[in-house]
Amino acid sequence: MTGIREAREALKLYFGYDNFRPMQEQIISCILQQQDVVVLMPTGGGKSVCYQVPAVVMPGLCVVVSPLIALMKDQVEALLENGIKAAYMNSSLAAEEQYRVENACLAGELKLLYVSPEKLLSAGFLSFLKRLKVSLFAVDEAHCISAWGHDFRPEYTQLRILKQQFPQTPMVALTATADKLTQKDIQEQLALRNPEVFISSFDRPNINLMVKPGRDRFNKITEFLERHHGQPGIIYCLSRKGTEAIAEKLKRNGFRATSYHAGMSASQRAKAQEDFLKDDVQIVCATVAFGMGIDKSNVRWVIHYNLPKNIEGYYQEIGRAGRDGAKSDALLFYSYADVMSMRSMLTEGKEEQVELQLVKLERMQQYAEATICRRRILLQYFGETMHKDCGNCDICRNPPTSFDGTLLAQKALSAIARTQEQVNMGLLIDVLRGSRNAQVLEGGYHQIKTYGAGREISTMDWQRYLHQMLNAGLVELAYDQNYTLKLTEQSRQVLFDGRPVQLVKFDEVKQPAEEIRPK
Numbered sequence: 001m002t003g004i005r006e007a008r009e010a011l012k013l014y015f016g017y018d019n020f021r022p023m024q025e026q027i028i029s030c031i032l033q034q035q036d037v038v039v040l041m042p043t044g045g046g047k048s049v050c051y052q053v054p055a056v057v058m059p060g061l062c063v064v065v066s067p068l069i070a071l072m073k074d075q076v077e078a079l080l081e082n083g084i085k086a087a088y089m090n091s092s093l094a095a096e097e098q099y100r101v102e103n104a105c106l107a108g109e110l111k112l113l114y115v116s117p118e119k120l121l122s123a124g125f126l127s128f129l130k131r132l133k134v135s136l137f138a139v140d141e142a143h144c145i146s147a148w149g150h151d152f153r154p155e156y157t158q159l160r161i162l163k164q165q166f167p168q169t170p171m172v173a174l175t176a177t178a179d180k181l182t183q184k185d186i187q188e189q190l191a192l193r194n195p196e197v198f199i200s201s202f203d204r205p206n207i208n209l210m211v212k213p214g215r216d217r218f219n220k221i222t223e224f225l226e227r228h229h230g231q232p233g234i235i236y237c238l239s240r241k242g243t244e245a246i247a248e249k250l251k252r253n254g255f256r257a258t259s260y261h262a263g264m265s266a267s268q269r270a271k272a273q274e275d276f277l278k279d280d281v282q283i284v285c286a287t288v289a290f291g292m293g294i295d296k297s298n299v300r301w302v303i304h305y306n307l308p309k310n311i312e313g314y315y316q317e318i319g320r321a322g323r324d325g326a327k328s329d330a331l332l333f334y335s336y337a338d339v340m341s342m343r344s345m346l347t348e349g350k351e352e353q354v355e356l357q358l359v360k361l362e363r364m365q366q367y368a369e370a371t372i373c374r375r376r377i378l379l380q381y382f383g384e385t386m387h388k389d390c391g392n393c394d395i396c397r398n399p400p401t402s403f404d405g406t407l408l409a410q411k412a413l414s415a416i417a418r419t420q421e422q423v424n425m426g427l428l429i430d431v432l433r434g435s436r437n438a439q440v441l442e443g444g445y446h447q448i449k450t451y452g453a454g455r456e457i458s459t460m461d462w463q464r465y466l467h468q469m470l471n472a473g474l475v476e477l478a479y480d481q482n483y484t485l486k487l488t489e490q491s492r493q494v495l496f497d498g499r500p501v502q503l504v505k506f507d508e509v510k511q512p513a514e515e516i517r518p519k
């Protein structure tokens, strides 16, 4: 059986690297032992090597499923340059080209074949694969399989057929972005057998996290740019028009800026991208369309002109800063008006799964209003618990004063436990406040011990405290179970081991967006 020694030789021979990065070696050993594997690694972490090296050393063909048709060609060219025989198949390929690739597969000449999910699921393709020796399936961008993720692609859900048709072939699922629910979904939907799950840290400690009120944001940007003289950066905007307007305004103020959005022609977009890569422009004002596959390591800052739709997208976008590990800044502007316009976009537009999107937006809003270390919140969202504050976010540098909220937290957690974790936030607050509304009475919740235990706290304040608890991982929100609140390991420590909880008083919350205070 091929072992890790051959793998290391292949890494040197084909990729020119002497050593694996820490997790790569374990991942590759598992794959070589025919195990199913899930890999969560941030962009730039080195995911590709995790299946490309096994592909080279295992007998047969590795089939890579990837939704990014635009990137397939580049990926294959890079492999060919390294001396690895690879090809791709998708809808962009001419018939004769397709035929040539098929023959190369049948002749056993290839080590890797990249396919789009559409191609994979198209008529006759699986029976074609059956005629080959498939060594490994690699499912890239695996978060696309989950309706809980932020980039759901329905055709991905049919990939379960791979395990059904090829039960003996190992499979590796890879993604750079998956919240906890999405991680679970990936394993279930691909029908992985006892997969080994590798989560490398998503922390990017060199990125300084900041949130500022949205008022007067253009002036705040020019002040910011004075402190970042000549340094390359990206300004993410909500709308195409916005990117153009801001780029124009920056140019009038003497900055080298350009815009980038999906409404521009392919050549305009290519030019903007190249100008940025070559440092011919300093600033790209872009929609979320910008960034996929862009390899620029010295982006020094990312500004979000508008509130992003969800934390997954936000984290990916700020992750484009500081790939070289040097100090970088992420600045988010936040205003209640942005939340409202995003809400109406989600509800009035043809967005799918409106309710889920709204909850994710609310999580984003909670991040913006955070009272605890922002990095803790981000990492917690992806299932990673930090054991101390980061020291490199605005909250850490300027912490709001807190009080001992242990008793208050215990009341809430105990009410969650006594309602069998079956209530959502609104209903929980009704129970805590001793409301006699129909839902409370129907559930019999007026008979539980903690009913009315939080009467003295207003509904609005309860919301703030519960948001703080969510942010701290003291309670969890189950998107897949009607948004009910669930206890976590940490909540049990608070309930049963008296673990103390620090909370920030509502009227002391140093909210970035002062203007949004109700009343």
Ligand code: ADP
Pocket (backbone or CB within 6 Å): 017, 018, 019, 020, 021, 024, 041, 042, 043, 044, 045, 046, 047, 048, 049
């Ligand atoms: P991802 O797919 O996770 O975004 P890539 O696979 O593109 O990351 O790898 C990111 C960069 O790291 C690439 O330039 C790659 O060549 C490099 N890299 C990967 N593995 C190693 C390694 N073991 N040693 C040095 N560089 C590596």
Ligand code: ZN
Pocket (backbone or CB within 6 Å): 372, 373, 374, 375, 376, 389, 390, 391, 392, 393, 394, 395, 396
């Ligand atoms: Zn912090």
